[in-house]
Amino acid sequence: MASNIRELPAIALSGVNKSYGRNESRVDALKAVNLEIAHGEFVALCGPSGSGKSTLLNILSGIDRPSSGTVMLFCKLLDALNEQQLSVIRGQHLGFIFQSFNLIPVLNALDNVRYPLLLNGRYQKKEARERALHYLNSVGLFHLANRKPGQLSGGQQQRVAIARALAHQPKLVVADEPTGNLDLATGGAILDLLIKINQETGTTFIISTHSAQLKERAGRIVEIRDGEVDEN
Numbered sequence: 001m002a003s004n005i006r007e008l009p010a011i012a013l014s015g016v017n018k019s020y021g022r023n024e025s026r027v028d029a030l031k032a033v034n035l036e037i038a039h040g041e042f043v044a045l046c047g048p049s050g051s052g053k054s055t056l057l058n059i060l061s062g063i064d065r066p067s068s069g070t071v072m073l074f075c076k077l078l079d080a081l082n083e084q085q086l087s088v089i090r091g092q093h094l095g096f097i098f099q100s101f102n103l104i105p106v107l108n109a110l111d112n113v114r115y116p117l118l119l120n121g122r123y124q125k126k127e128a129r130e131r132a133l134h135y136l137n138s139v140g141l142f143h144l145a146n147r148k149p150g151q152l153s154g155g156q157q158q159r160v161a162i163a164r165a166l167a168h169q170p171k172l173v174v175a176d177e178p179t180g181n182l183d184l185a186t187g188g189a190i191l192d193l194l195i196k197i198n199q200e201t202g203t204t205f206i207i208s209t210h211s212a213q214l215k216e217r218a219g220r221i222v223e224i225r226d227g228e229v230d231e232n
């Protein structure tokens with residue numbers, strides 16, 4: 001039974017449309033999108049600015065709802081879930097990485113990783129601390145655990161954000177332009193790290209990007225143009 005479930009896609013979007021606004025100001029951000037992503041895939045979502053990448057990431061992760069169409073995430077039909085149920089799924093199974101890192105400036109690296117674990121409700125204090133240190137170590141930042149974001153480089157801040165995204169062992173990591181604020185070399189190192197994590201843990205990744213580097217190395221590229229998805 002479990003193996004049958006595993007063979008179903010991690011994510012399945014069917015006929016998904018998303019529009020913002022009404023009448024003359026209406027924007028059709030996603031148009032009849034069909035997309036399946038298997039467990040363990042490393043997918044680059046590519047497209048020009050305004051093509052619908054963030055909208056698609058928000059919809060497949062249950063942050064936003066489609067105007068029509070269906071979204072299945074880990075065999076659950078998201079349309080049927082209320083906000084609290086969606087929030088539980090995100091908290092347990094999803095990790096998020098953002099272009100601007102989104103760390104809490106007054107907390108050191110350790111606490112930036114540890115506090116979401118405590119809020120998650122599944123971890124006691126001691127385990128949250130151990131997990132946070134373990135994941136900081138796995139991104140090469142154990143020795144900087146006491147530094148606040150302002151005392152870290154951009155690449156180091158993104159590593160803290162990666163540790164935070166991974167520390168609860170999500171099934172899916174959703175990253176919106178994770179190398180967009182980094183220089184080429186630093187972005188390349190972050191990319192190496194994400195690919196290594198994908199290969200070692202089998203965590204599914206979907207990453208929106210403008211980066212040619214990332215496009216070259218992703219297992220699969222999904223192009224989005226003017227709200228329409230096109231597989232390469």
Ligand SMILES: Nc1ncnc2c1ncn2[C@@H]1O[C@H](COP(=O)(O)OP(=O)(O)OP(=O)(O)O)[C@@H](O)[C@H]1O
Nearest residue numbers: 020021027029047048049050051052053054055056
């Ligand atoms: N909340 C919103 N209200 C109205 N229009 C929106 C909203 N969010 C996005 N849009 C519009 O939907 C379209 C897709 O936007 P989206 O942010 O998904 O694109 P993107 O590919 O992620 O762009 P970028 O690469 O610049 O981040 C754009 O035309 C955008 O202006």
